Amino acid sequence: MAERIKILSKDWDKPNSWSLETYLASGGYQSLPKALKMQPQAIVDEVVKSNLRGRGGAGFPTGMKWNFVRKETMTPKYLVINADEGEPATFKDRAILEWSPHMFIEGLIIGCFALDCHLTYVYCRGEFRDGPIARCQQAIDEARAKGYIGKNILGSGFDLDIHVVSGAGAYICGEETALLESLEGRKGYPRLKPPFPANAGGGLWKSPTAVNNVETLANMPAIIEKGGEWFSSVGCAKNGGTRLFAVSGHVKKPGVYEAPMGITFLDLLNDYCGGMREGSTLKAIIPGGSSAAVMTAEEAVWASDFDTLKAKKTMAGSGGVVYLDQNTNMAHALANVMRFYAHESCGQCTPCREGTGWLSKLLDKIVSGKGEKQDIDNVHQISRQMEQKTICALADGAAMPAKSFIEKFRADFDALVKG
Amino acid sequence: MIPLNTKPKGPVPSPFSAAQQATFDAGFTKAVAKYPPERSRAALLPALHLAQDLLGWLPEAAMAYVGSRLDIPPARVREVATFYTMYKLKPQGRHHIEVCNSVSCWAMGSEDLIKHCESKLGIHKGEITADGHFSLGEAACLAGCGYAPAVLINNYRYAEHMTAEKMDKLIEELKSAPGNKMADFPENKDTGRAH
C-alpha cells in the first residue's frame, strides 16, 4: 500500500497531541505568519484552487462560499464554525477538537483574516462541554497568550476574537441557519432562504456570514503551507484533500481514519478498519451519516467523493460511515433511524413535522409485526412527498434513508408483514 | 405565579441562594462579554445552562429570572428552554443517565443496554428511582458512534464502549457520589416539547 498522506491526523499518535508544544514541534503556526503577509483575496484564490469542499455535509466549494462573503460590502462580516456534530454516525469534528485543536484554531485565524472577520464563534454541541470544548478553549487561551489571537496579531495589524459557545441538545442546530438562530439566543428554527447566510441580511445578526465545519477550517494550514494545487492533487477530481471518515458499526476497528477523498468504501473497510469483525459479513453501508441513502454490499466499490455519490443518488454527507452485517434487519434499522428524525424535526414545516411522525409510526407498526404490505408502500410514498418541500434539508435527510432502505432491502420489510 | 405572556413589571426575584448568586453573576458576566453590547440577548442559552447547573433543573422561576436579566419576556425564554433537550424542565435523578439509541449504538446493542439499566435500576426510561438518586433516558447520537454504545451522565460526562458489566460498575460508582441536588421549586406545569 502506498504511503498514507496525513494532513489532519498527523499528530494524533503523539503524546499530548492537543498541546501547543506538540503542535509547534510538528511545524504548527508556520502558516499563520505566511498567510498574514498575503492579500486576503489571494488566500481565497488558493482555497478555490485547492478544490476544498465543505466537510459539514453538503460538500459546498469553500472558496466559492468565501468569495460570496467577500463580494458583500456590508460590514461586519462573520465566519461561524459549525461544531454541532449531531448527524448520527458522525464523530470526526470531536476528534479534531480533542486531539488537534491548534490545527483547527490556526486554520480559523487564517480563514477570518481571509474574510476580514474580527469576531468569530465556534458553536459546539452542549454535550461537548467537558471534553472537546474544554480542549478547544485551552487551545484558544494558549494561542492568545502567544499573540496569535487578539489585537494586532503578530504585528500584522489584524485583530481577532474567538469565542466558543455551546448549544443545548438539538440536532437541527447543525443546519447552518438554525445554528445562527440558536447563536443569537433563540430556538433553532431554520431560516427561509434567500437571503443566504453569505449574503447581507442572511447571516449572523443579518451580516454576511460564512458558516463552515470544523474539519473544513482545519485544512487551512496545509493549504497555505503547500498550496492549493498540491491540496487538490491529494484527492480526486473537484474533491481536494483527504477526509476524516468516522467509521462505526460491525467492523474490527471502528474509529476516525484519514483517507484521500474518493477512496472506495471497500478499501476504507479493508485497508483502514481491519475488515468486518469476526463472524460478520457486510450487508449494508450508510455512507455519510444517517441522512444518506443506504448502499448494498455490492456497492462498496463506489468511490466516496461528493460527486460520485451524488450521481449514485446518495451522498458523501458528513463522512460518518456505518458498515452493517448480515444480522442487521434493515426494517428495524430504518425504524430506529426514523425515530431520530421524528424526535429531531423542529416542527416548523408541516411535511417534515407530520411526515417524520407518520413514517416513524408506520415503521414501528411494521417492526412490531402488526404491519401490512400497504404500510411499506405508504412509507415509500410518504417519504417521496417530503422531498424538497421544506425550509431546510432535515426532511430530505429523513426521506433518503426511508426510500433507499425499502428499495434496496425490501425483503427485510416484506418478511415482517402480513399479506 | 409569574405570568408568562407579558413582561414582568417589577423586579423578578432570584431563585438562587447568596452563594449561587455569586457563581451565576460571575458566569453571566463572562457569557454576556462574548457578544457585542447590543447583542446581549444571545447569552440566553449560556445563561440557562448556568442556572440549570446551579439548580439541577429549570423551574419557571429560573426561566423568568434569566429572562429579566436579559430583557427577554418569560414566554420567549420558555420557548427556548422547551426546545432544547439538555434543559431539564422537571427535577431529574441526582444522576441522570442517558443511553444513546441512534443508529451506530443501536447496531452495537444499545437497546439491550437500556433494558439492562431498566432492570438494574428498577425504573423505565423517563422515570426516577424512588430514592431520587437515578433517572434514565435515551439520548440522540452523542458523536461517540465509533465507541458504541455511548452513554451520557448528567449532560456532560461520557462513558463509551459500554457493556452490561461496565454499566453495573458505573452505577455502583455513582451510588456513592452525591450527584446534582435538585432545587425545590414547584414543577413546571406543562413540560411537553414539540415532540
Ligand SMILES: Cc1cc2nc3c(=O)[nH]c(=O)nc-3n(C[C@H](O)[C@H](O)[C@H](O)COP(=O)(O)O)c2cc1C
Ligand atoms: C438537518 C441538518 C443538520 C446538519 N448538521 C450539521 C452538523 O452537525 N455539522 C455540520 O458541520 N454541518 C451540518 N449540516 C450542514 C450545514 O447546514 C452546513 O452546510 C455546513 O455547516 C457548512 O459548512 P461546510 O461548507 O464547511 O461544510 C447540517 C445540515 C442539515 C440540513
Ligand code: FES
Ligand atoms: S449513534 Fe450513538 S453516539 Fe452516535
